[in-house]
Amino acid sequence: MTSTGGLSPATRERLERELEQLREQRDALAPRLGDDPLGDSADQADLLERAEVASRLDRRIAEITDLLAGGPMPDSESDLPSGTEVTLKFSDGSVEDMVIVGIAEEADDELSALTADSPLGRAIAGHKKGDTITYRTPAGEATAEILKLKPPA
Incomplete structure (x- = not known):
């Protein structure tokens, strides 16, 4: 049996929509990250800012993917009790x-x-x-x- 991590169907649907939007944003950003600006320091600052945005998108994508994948629900002795x-x-x-x-x-x-x-x-x-x-x-x-x-x- 697959665990949903306690997500309601509405929450799961909202997270799936958000994940799709985040992936689209990340895909749109990817080609621009490879650009090597030959311009001034403002161009270089823009590149750094885009890299930070990409990093934030990657973290949120991983977080949502984990939420949607669910995890083992605490129901056995092998799970980690609070205080371990x-x-x-x-x-x-x-x-x-x-x-x-x-x-x-x-x-x-x-x-x-x-x-x-x-x-x-x-x-x-x-x-x-x-x-x-x-x-x-x-x-x-x-x-x-x-x-x-x-x-x-």
Whole structure:
């Protein structure tokens, strides 16, 4: 059974329309990004602004795609309960301590917040310390190694 992530049919339709519009905007912007302005600094500033717009569009497209894809609904022991602490080592060598929080919760000041239904949270679910996970980012797939996975007390 495919999860809809709790989206109503009207919300799903609205998100699908928004996604289509965003993709059209991104496609229209793409040919202009390759332009190499030989003009003044204003032309170069315009190119930088278009690149920032493209980046924002890419992030929103990825966000909506994830929402429409849905995710595993918390219904088993393998899902990540709120308060689970996780330490990840990313492919660039950086290490980050995080805590799983609910949508309305806030993380401890010392730990980064991570929701269980985010692409990274969904990738962690069902894994254990020592596993390497793959998750989706706006720039493509990324990997991380789970160094610590501690459920709440």
